[in-house]
Each structure stands twice: as C-alpha cells, then as structure tokens.
Amino acid sequence: MAISFTDLHTETGLRTLEEFLSGKTYISGDQISKDDVKVFAAVTKPGDGFPNVSRWYASVSGVLSPRFPGEALGVKIGSQAAVSAAAPSTEVSKESAGSDDDDDLDLFGDETEEDKKAAEEREAAVKASSKKKESGKSSVLLDVKPWDDETDMKKLEEAVRSVEMPGLLWGASKLVPVGYGIKKLQIMMTIVDDLVSVDSLIEEYLTEEPRNEYIQSCDIVAFNKI
Incomplete structure (x- = not known):
C-alpha cells in the first residue's frame, strides 16, 4: 500500500x-x-x-x-x-x-520479489508459532489386560513402560483385580496431542510383538485435555 x-x-x-x-x-x-x-x-x-x-x-x-x-x-x-x-x-x-x-x-x-518472499516467510513463522501454541496435552488412563492369571504382571508393566516416543510420559500405575485371580494394570500417561495417537500406541506398540506375549488387550478408561 x-x-x-x-x-x-x-x-x-x-x-x-x-x-x-x-x-x-x-x-x-x-x-x-x-x-x-x-x-x-x-x-x-x-x-x-x-x-x-x-x-x-x-x-x-x-x-x-x-x-x-x-x-x-x-x-x-x-x-x-x-x-x-x-x-x-x-x-x-x-x-x-x-x-x-x-x-x-x-x-x-x-512490491518486489524480495518483499513478497519476506512477507511469505513472516506469515509462515506466525502460523508455525500459532500452531505450537495451540498444541495441547492430554491425560489418559489406560487398562492393560493380561492373557491369564499366570501372566507375570511385573514384566507386563515393564513391557508397557518400555514404549518410548516424543510427547509420551508414563505416570503412576496400580494392579486392579478383575476376577478369578486375574489382575489388570491401570496406568496413567500424559501425551502431547500433536505427537502421540493413543490408538496407534495401542495397535502398533502395546499389542504387537514382543509385548503381546504379556498384553492381551488395552482399553482407554479416561481421556482428559490438560
């Protein structure tokens, strides 16, 4: 102008x-x-x-x-x-x-080509900054179920916590009786929404080899935005 x-x-x-x-x-x-x-x-x-x-x-x-x-x-x-x-x-x-x-x-x-390029770079920087600000976190409570009452729950928990990726932080856990001597693992985790998909975490990591030796299935009990 x-x-x-x-x-x-x-x-x-x-x-x-x-x-x-x-x-x-x-x-x-x-x-x-x-x-x-x-x-x-x-x-x-x-x-x-x-x-x-x-x-x-x-x-x-x-x-x-x-x-x-x-x-x-x-x-x-x-x-x-x-x-x-x-x-x-x-x-x-x-x-x-x-x-x-x-x-x-x-x-x-x-307006010169240099001016246009500089304007585009500033706009891209603003968008990137806005995206970072909008990226939130969530707290997730997960039920991890063993195959039977003979499954080593200590090794099951070790298998769960062995999953590491950017934006994932494992929290507190406890064993909860299910019945017939079987217990399930309830574990908290905090995720960065733009980096971690809970569905992918379960399907591609927790219920795949070698962790599926201990883990039969996983369910999301609670999912809350932080």
Missing part, C-alpha cells in the same frame, strides 16, 4: 514522517532524491519533538542550500506549494520537482 504525505504542515503529518524516517538517512535510501526535495518543500522547520525529521531536514538543507539559496522551489505536494526566494534553472526544477501533475507522493512503489 502506498503512503502519501499531504499534510506535512500539521503535527499529525510530521509525526507520520518522523516514524517513516526512523533508521533512514533519506526518504528513498542513502542518497538524496527528488522525493526528499518534494517533502522538504512541504515541511516547515520541525521542532525538538521530531528528532528524525530534524536530522533529515538539516541533512537535506545542507545539500540543497548550495544549489538553492532558499529552500527547494517550485515543488508541489498535494495542495501545498512551496515558495522560494530564488528561482532555480528549468533543468534543475525538472530534476528535483518532477511533474506538476503529481498529486501525492508514493514512497514505496511496486
């Missing part, structure tokens, strides 16, 4: 220019250009409240003064026209003032 300066005789306009000149030597880069001449012609000498504008104003003034005894002449920005005590040559006037048909000053122009 183009930025135009059309009210540089007001405090609001000077404040806009103050922010724009932060970290810059001249409006269009490190060299003075016709953009500086145009804006210079529309600005009255700024006060102490605009340090960036004051620095820029003094720099432009130092460059223009040897060429123009007064300020930049014949320069029009919007409805504001600058009047000078001395008239420069036609060639200089064309170079510094540009066309009299210009109503506003576009300080940025067309």
